[in-house]
Amino acid sequence: MSLTFLGFDVAGKGYGINLAAVREVTLPMPPVTVPLAPKFVRGLVNLRGELVVLVDMGFWLWGKPSEITQHSRILLLNPSCSDATGLLVDGLREARTFHSSDMLVSDNNEDSTPLARILQGLCKWDDGVITLVDAGKFGQILEKAIDAKSDDSTESKTL
Amino acid sequence: MNQESQEFWEEFASEAREHLASAGSDLLALEKDPADGAKARIDRVFRGMHSIKGGAAFLGLVAVEKLSHSLESLLDLVRKGKCEPRPDLIDLSLRGTDKLQALLDDLAHSDPEQIQEIALEITNLVAEISKPGAKPTPTPKQSKAKSEKSPEKSTEKPQEKSEPEATSALVEDTHAPSMENPHDSQAGSSVDPARNSTVRIGVELLDRLMNLAGELVLVRNQALQLAGSNKSRNLLGENELRPVVSKLNALTSEIQQTVLQTRLQPLGNIFSRFPRMVRNLARDLDKEISLEIEGSEVEMDKAILDLLTDPLTHLVRNACDHGIESPRERTKIGKPSMGRMILRAVPEGGMIRIELRDDGRGIDPAKVRDKALKTGIKTAAELDAMTVQEIQSLVFAPGFSTAATVTDLSGRGVGLDVVRSNVELIGGILTLSSQPGFGTQLSLRLPLTVAILPSMLVGIGEQQFALLQRDIVELICLENGAASTGGSGACLSQAHDREVLLLRGAVLPVLRLASVLGLGGTDSHKGRLFAVVVRSARGPFCLLLERIASPAEIVVKRLPRVLRYLGAYSGATITGDGQTALILDAEGLARMGDLRITRDSGKPLSSISQIIEKDSINEGLILRRLDEYYLLPMEHAQKLVPFASGKMESIDHKRYFFCNEQRHEMLELIPANPIASQDQPKGLAILLRHASTPMAIGVDECLDCAKIKGEIQPLGDYSGKIRGTLNWQGKILRVLDILGTDAEKGVLATRSGK
Numbered sequence: 001m002s003l004t005f006l007g008f009d010v011a012g013k014g015y016g017i018n019l020a021a022v023r024e025v026t027l028p029m030p031p032v033t034v035p036l037a038p039k040f041v042r043g044l045v046n047l048r049g050e051l052v053v054l055v056d057m058g059f060w061l062w063g064k065p066s067e068i069t070q071h072s073r074i075l076l077l078n079p080s081c082s083d084a085t086g087l088l089v090d091g092l093r094e095a096r097t098f099h100s101s102d103m104l105v106s107d108n109n110e111d112s113t114p115l116a117r118i119l120q121g122l123c124k125w126d127d128g129v130i131t132l133v134d135a136g137k138f139g140q141i142l143e144k145a146i147d148a149k150s151d152d153s154t155e156s157k158t159l
Numbered sequence: 160m161n162q163e164s165q166e167f168w169e170e171f172a173s174e175a176r177e178h179l180a181s182a183g184s185d186l187l188a189l190e191k192d193p194a195d196g197a198k199a200r201i202d203r204v205f206r207g208m209h210s211i212k213g214g215a216a217f218l219g220l221v222a223v224e225k226l227s228h229s230l231e232s233l234l235d236l237v238r239k240g241k242c243e244p245r246p247d248l249i250d251l252s253l254r255g256t257d258k259l260q261a262l263l264d265d266l267a268h269s270d271p272e273q274i275q276e277i278a279l280e281i282t283n284l285v286a287e288i289s290k291p292g293a294k295p296t297p298t299p300k301q302s303k304a305k306s307e308k309s310p311e312k313s314t315e316k317p318q319e320k321s322e323p324e325a326t327s328a329l330v331e332d333t334h335a336p337s338m339e340n341p342h343d344s345q346a347g348s349s350v351d352p353a354r355n356s357t358v359r360i361g362v363e364l365l366d367r368l369m370n371l372a373g374e375l376v377l378v379r380n381q382a383l384q385l386a387g388s389n390k391s392r393n394l395l396g397e398n399e400l401r402p403v404v405s406k407l408n409a410l411t412s413e414i415q416q417t418v419l420q421t422r423l424q425p426l427g428n429i430f431s432r433f434p435r436m437v438r439n440l441a442r443d444l445d446k447e448i449s450l451e452i453e454g455s456e457v458e459m460d461k462a463i464l465d466l467l468t469d470p471l472t473h474l475v476r477n478a479c480d481h482g483i484e485s486p487r488e489r490t491k492i493g494k495p496s497m498g499r500m501i502l503r504a505v506p507e508g509g510m511i512r513i514e515l516r517d518d519g520r521g522i523d524p525a526k527v528r529d530k531a532l533k534t535g536i537k538t539a540a541e542l543d544a545m546t547v548q549e550i551q552s553l554v555f556a557p558g559f560s561t562a563a564t565v566t567d568l569s570g571r572g573v574g575l576d577v578v579r580s581n582v583e584l585i586g587g588i589l590t591l592s593s594q595p596g597f598g599t600q601l602s603l604r605l606p607l608t609v610a611i612l613p614s615m616l617v618g619i620g621e622q623q624f625a626l627l628q629r630d631i632v633e634l635i636c637l638e639n640g641a642a643s644t645g646g647s648g649a650c651l652s653q654a655h656d657r658e659v660l661l662l663r664g665a666v667l668p669v670l671r672l673a674s675v676l677g678l679g680g681t682d683s684h685k686g687r688l689f690a691v692v693v694r695s696a697r698g699p700f701c702l703l704l705e706r707i708a709s710p711a712e713i714v715v716k717r718l719p720r721v722l723r724y725l726g727a728y729s730g731a732t733i734t735g736d737g738q739t740a741l742i743l744d745a746e747g748l749a750r751m752g753d754l755r756i757t758r759d760s761g762k763p764l765s766s767i768s769q770i771i772e773k774d775s776i777n778e779g780l781i782l783r784r785l786d787e788y789y790l791l792p793m794e795h796a797q798k799l800v801p802f803a804s805g806k807m808e809s810i811d812h813k814r815y816f817f818c819n820e821q822r823h824e825m826l827e828l829i830p831a832n833p834i835a836s837q838d839q840p841k842g843l844a845i846l847l848r849h850a851s852t853p854m855a856i857g858v859d860e861c862l863d864c865a866k867i868k869g870e871i872q873p874l875g876d877y878s879g880k881i882r883g884t885l886n887w888q889g890k891i892l893r894v895l896d897i898l899g900t901d902a903e904k905g906v907l908a909t910r911s912g913k
Contacts, residue, residue, distance in 0.1 A: 032739040033622060035676035036725050044722075044731060046739050049374065051731050053719045084719035142721045 001100045005123070007130060008075065008079035010057045011064065016123060017075065017087075019095050023133030024076040028068050028088060038145050039065075042088055052076065052086045055142065066090055078131070082139030096111030098123055103132065117141055168328045170359070171214045172263045175223075178207035179256050179263075180428070183435045186256070190438075197237075197244055204252070211259065222269040229274075229281040230255045242288045249285055251277075253435070257356050288347050289405045315508065343683055362461060365422050372411075372418040373714035377910055379411040380735035415712075422462070422501070426504045427455030427469050433475050433502060440479040447486050447497040448479055454504030459511055463605060465515075466585045470578040474515055474601055475502070477575075482599055492596070492801050493860075494518065513603040524550045525797045531556070547793050551593050554793030555579040588694070594780075594864040596799040604629070614714055614732075616740060617691070617710035623740040625713050625732055626691065630745040632699055633692040634707070635662070639685055649690060651703075660701040667692060667701045669882065670752040672743075676727060695749040702748065708710070711735065715742065720775045726751060777885060778866045781892065782844070782858040784828045790885060790892045791845065792866070798846040799861055816844050816855050823855035828880075834858070843846040867892070 005016035006025075031043025031054045042054040042065075054074065058066030066072065071091040105121040118141065120134040175230045185200040208231040215224035230252060236242045240913040254723040258277050386404040430452050459467075483489075483498030490496050495719040501516045524547045525722045531537045531553050542550065582589045587605040606612060606629060613628040641650040649662045651669065658669040669690075673679055713732035722728065729744035779792040780799075805818030807825075814835035823846060825835035834840050834857035842859040871883035871894050882896035 002316065034722060034725070034728075034741065035622070035678055036727055041722075043232070044719075044739050044741075046733055046737075049716070049733070051716050051719060051739065080748055083721065085721065139721070143724060 002097050003100070003103075004095050004097045004128075005132060006075070007125060008089040009091040009093070010066070010074070010089055011062045012090075013124045014093065014125055014128060015057075015089075016096075016125070016130045016132045017135050018132075020118075021078050021081045022075050023078045024072045025092065026070045026076060026086075028074055040145070042066075045086065047076070047086070050084060052084045053142070054086050054088050055138075056088050058088070058090065077135055077138060081135040082142060085138060085142065087138075093125075096125070164399070167218060168266050171218055171220075172266060173359075175211045175214065175263050176650035178211055179260055180431050182207045182256050183253065184431055186249050186253050187434050187438060189244045190253075192326065193244045201234055201237050201244065205231060205238055208234065220262075220266060220269060220595070222271045222807075223259060223266070223269055225261055226255060226262070226274045226278060228277050229285075230259075233281050233285055236285065236288050240522065248284065248288075251280060255281065257290065289653060346574050353513075360421070365418075365461075368418050369422060372415045375411050376415055376712060377714055377733055377735075379407055381737060382407055384735040413598060419460070422460050424461050424464055425455060426457050426459060426511075428465070429464055429471060430455045430502060430504075430722065432472075436472070436475060437479055437500065440476065445485060446479070446483055448483050448500060449497050450475075450500045450502060452502050457504040457506060457511055459605065463585050467583060467603075467605070470581045471513070471515075471603075473575075473578050476498070478517045478519065481515045482521075484520050488520075491804065492799075511605050513605065514600060516600045517597060517662045518598040521597055521599050522551045522554065522591075522593040522863050523595050523798060525825055527551055527553050539591075548592055552591050555589070555591070590748075594793070595796065596861070605730060612713055613710065614713045614742070615691075615710050617689070617704050617743075618706035618708055619676070619678050619704065622678065623708065623734060623738060624672075625711070625734075625740045625742045626693070626745075627729075628710070630693050630695070630743075631691055632694050633662075635690040635692070637690050640688075651690075660692075662692070662701075665699075667699055668752070669701045669703055670748060671703045673705070673743050674749075675748060675751055692747045693748075695745045700749055700752070702743075711782075713740075713742070777869070777871065777894065778864075779894075780864050781862045781887065782845070783860050783862055784834065784858045785840075787829065788862075788887070788892050789828060790887070790894045791856075792895070793864070795847055795895070800844045800846060802840040802844055802857070804841060805844065807835060807840065816857075821853055823853040826854055826856045828856060828858065 004019040006022055007014060007016050009015070026047065029045050029047075030044045033043045034041055034053075038041075040056050040059040041131045042056040042059075045052050045054050052074075056066050058064050066088055067090075068088075069090070073089055073092045075086045075089060076085040077087065103121045103123045118133045118137050120132040122129050123132055124130075182204040185204050188195060189197060189200050208227045212227040212231060215227060233248065233252060237244050237248065242248065255277055258274060262273065282599045298799065301504055332775050350867075372775075386400050433452065434450055437448050437450040440446075478500055483500070484492075484494070486496035489498065499518045502517075503514045505512050505514075527550050528542050531542060531550070532539060535555050536553060537545075546684070555578070564876055579589050582603055582605070585605060587603050590602045590604075591599065592602075593599040613629060614625040615628060616633075617624050617626055635649045637651065649660060652659055652661050658671075660667045660669050689704045689707045691704060691707075692699055693702050712733075712736065715730045716732055718728060718730055726745060726747040728747070730742040730743045732740050732742060734740050777790060777792070779790045780796050782789040782791055800816075800818050802816070805816050808817060809813050814833070816825055816835070823844065825833075825844075826847075827833045827835060834842060840857060842856040842857055844857055845861070847854045847856065865887070867885055867887055869885055871885055880896055882894045885892040885894055
């Protein structure tokens with residue numbers, strides 16, 4: 001079985017996401033901060049009237065906010081993966097098709113690190129290796145993370 | 160079935176439902192008063208059945224066609240004066256329309272077998288009426304009227320030969336629409352001019368139109384903002400730009416209003432089903448219930464109406480089922496045997512308020528409290544800090560609804576929490592107030608539409624938020640913690656360990672938006688601040704802000720699903736300058752601010768609404784004992800029980816009232832003339848709350864449950880049981896002071912005896 005992945009960069013490292021999970025790639029636009037949201041939520045962006053949650057992949061994966069440059073892009077996910085969610089990445093590579101035998105599939109998704117929870121596998125890309133992320137898990141993981149955050153904030157606001 | 164047929168069927172079902180709704184109202188009205196416009200009503204129902212029959216025949220819906228034809232024949236007997244609209248005929252007609260409704264709900268599986276039973280009943284009735292020599296069976300009322308007028312007119316000639324034919328047609332003739340009957344063709348050709356002037360439009364099309372109007376509003380807002388900027392003035396010249404923008408503004412507003420109107424439908428569309436429902440429920444439950452409906456003409460967005468139908472139906476059913484007592488029970492406690500329900504809609508400040516009131520048994524806060532404790536919804540400490548109303552409102556808490564019959568709103572399949580969440584989903588607020596023994600009032604405040612809402616843009620630093628105007632009660636500008644202008648006398652203060660706003664004698668808890676949202680901010684009162692009094696189901700509170708931008712009509716955009724968990728926002732909008740602003744959720748903020756309990760100290764803070772009630776509004780039961788009148792604060796009353804439903808006994812020189820397998824020590828209001836000394840007194844025992852051992856006071860009657868404004872005038876010589884007096888309808892009310900600790904020790908009795 002073959003799958004086409006779109007390559008992208010975050011914090012100097014290469015990643016790949018199933019092309020079918022990406023609805024649109026767009027230039028970054030200034031987000032509006034959402035108070036109380038977890039830090040990896042950079043804010044809300046208005047994409048032609050549709051409000052999209054912008055997930056900062058730099059913060060999600062490495063705990064460090066991404067710097068928005070001319071190479072930065074937003075990967076808008078298909079609603080089947082996550083409702084109105086865009087991933088802010090540092091740069092884009094091309095799309096490549098891999099045979100399943102070329103991929104080293106991960107079976108360690110229960111690990112607690114952010115990367116491990118969305119890790120789909122590894123794949124060779126030019127001279128290096130890229131990490132394949134499972135877009136299908138984003139929605140669920142985001143909801144859980146935000147739910148937990150909102151519980152925390154409610155607790156801390158108790159007077 | 161192909162798509163075209165499906166569309167035909169849907170259109171037919173939609174029209175048929177309208178006919179059935181109208182028929183239901185007419186038949187019910189006839190049942191109530193057969194003399195009230197009987198001919199016009201019967202004609203209308205007949206025409207409705209005729210139209211349904213015609214449509215069903217065209218679409219090959221045999222079961223619908225047969226049944227409507229049967230009903231038509233039955234009603235035709237009344238039209239022709241061969242029978243009066245007697246109760247059994249009306250009842251059968253109503254059941255027939257019910258069956259038709261059921262068939263319409265599942266047209267694909269409608270089958271003539273489904274109507275066999277009711278068709279047979281109709282056939283039998285028609286045969287009975289059509290029997291040669293059969294006389295019209297007038298209702299008692301008509302009979303009386305007729306006998307007064309001209310008794311000879313009540314004698315009818317034997318039926319003509321056409322009648323048996325009509326009877327057989329009920330069973331056999333199902334495909335001959337109606338041409339043979341001149342009345343039929345007359346009815347079918349009757350043209351309603353109003354009907355021809357309307358066009359049916361799909362809701363999807365209206366939704367798209369509404370969305371476009373919303374986008375137009377945003378563009379208009381941006382144009383207005385641009386026109387106001389210096390840059391555009393320089394570019395085009397103010398005189399050229401202003402008229403264009405002004406015209407755009409006016410046109411946009413008009414388009415928006417017009418589009419909104421296309422979606423508005425009268426509340427009567429859903430109200431009309433309730434008389435029928437209440438009638439049937441009352442009959443099934445062996446109760447007598449009257450339903451009064453006011454404000455059927457008030458209009459709301461179709462989308463809201465659709466979402467409102469189920470919650471409202473649920474509430475009406477619950478009120479009938481659990482709120483209104485049986486006639487026997489009502490008579491026993493001195494109420495009229497007929498229970499009364501009022502469903503009322505009134506426009507109120509850009510919103511619609513729908514009230515459902517009943518004069519039933521109300522909600523017993525003690526039982527709700529027990530249930531909440533048992534189910535773990537609240538802890539004892541939390542419950543102690545709640546007002547009676549807040550405790551009663553726990554019937555809306557998730558997990559509460561499956562209770563047996565502890566309240567007048569419980570025991571239905573779908574939980575009341577779902578009712579409340581549905582109401583909140585459409586931007587409404589549901590509140591409840593109930594007086595045990597006197598009834599319950601549910602109030603729903605709903606927006607006219609969900610798409611475009613008036614709001615106030617507010618800010619913290621650079622961040623902009625929108626606060627919906629429906630949530631705003633009042634706006635006050637504070638300079639160094641006190642109102643800068645106006646006579647409100649508002650000022651920030653400290654009560655216990657939390658910040659409060661003192662406003663015209665009321666004490667409101669304060670939430671600083673910046674700190675609730677984690678945006679920093681201080682507790683300083685210095686400089687200019689804006690206090691927005693916000694309404695919520697937990698009661699009003701004060702939201703403290705740094706900046707108020709401007710009022711604006713906003714187009715509500717839904718938040719991405721993942722952000723809805725945050726609870727602080729109900730949506731977002733795009734402002735005139737193209738920026739995104741989050742819409743603050745007043746309920747969510749109140750929840751996050753946890754306005755009641757100080758967890759640090761572990762002590763409950765007196766609930767704010769209690770403070771308000773104590774200081775300005777005195778709510779309680781108005782009681783009479785001999786010629787003295789008393790006000791018992793609501794929080795002390797647990798239940799009203801007629802002495803007749805219990806027994807009085809003396810034990811060790813004390814009098815006890817036994818009811819519900821429980822013993823209550825009697826406390827006397829007038830010790831010189833003790834009510835408890837009688838073996839079977841005639842009045843009421845009021846079971847008290849806050850007593851570790853059950854206690855009760857005896858009164859002759861309970862006159863009212865009222866909210867009385869005004870300060871309590873304290874007594875110079877404190878008697879120990881009377882806190883002070885109030886004026887009520889020219890009478891002096893003695894305000895009872897029954898604190899929990901006092902009541903527990905029976906102090907009321909001993910003090911009053913001294």
